[in-house]
Amino acid sequence: MKERPFVEIDRVWMRYNGTGGTLALRNASLTVEREEFVAVVGPSGCGKSTLMRLVTGLWPASSGSVIVAGKEVDRPLSIAGMAFQNPTLLPWRSILNNVMLPFEVVEPHAGRLRRDRASYEKQCLELLELVGLKGFEAKNPWQLSGGMQQRASLCRALIHQPQLLMLDEPFAALDVFTREDLWSVLQNLWMVRKPTVILVTHDLREAAFLADRILVMTSRPGRIMIERKVELPRPRTTEMTYTPYFQDLVQDLRGHIDRARQGEEMAHAH
């Protein structure tokens, strides 16, 4: 028997601020399999971040259902790790102590931390080494570049082995070279840890490099318009981004998003 999808969003509507407020999502449905890496792309303002808030339980849907790991989401999810565009590291804490943070708040770790601190620190140091931050653990965030801070944020999002990793434009603030380095860092972390990932991004190359499947949203009120599987082996490399397959895929996605945006302009014109 086929396993039930890990994330199931079924006919979700989301309107902010009650009747008459902004309708962000209209009848949006999608599923994500366990350990799958999915990217969500779409025109600006189409409801991508809203979708993330619903999956993580930060906001309730106006109607429809959101089920994660077989359970209706009705409160903030403790099984999710998250990272956002601006690394939200605490400036007064060292990099190591920032990465330790989930162990201080997520059970069963919090209860064990006092006794097992050394082994928890060892796990953090190993993960920091995996993303190329060995030697920076005692520094404060402001002593690191933006790209290094984002590496540390990814470690913090993953350190407690969350089953679900939610990434909202995690690399958007970085220059293109640093961003592409971090694609490989993230791919590597995912291949080692295998969380289920939902990545929201504006960068279609990023989506195609990282995801198993790409979901394209309509303009607001958003829903999934089409999806594309990415048939590239792992680990993916920069060379693959120069292949006709990759470039055609990105072109195809861009075409859909352009058409969604034009549809929106037409709707406004009438």
Ligand SMILES: Nc1ncnc2c1ncn2[C@@H]1O[C@H](COP(=O)(O)OP(=O)(O)OP(=O)(O)O)[C@@H](O)[C@H]1O
């Ligand atoms: N807290 C809120 N209160 C009221 N309206 C909101 C709120 N958050 C988002 N919206 C509105 O809902 C719509 C969808 O917003 P959302 O941030 O989900 O889109 P997005 O696709 O993530 O946008 P972008 O691509 O620009 O980051 C927008 O019109 C936005 O103005």
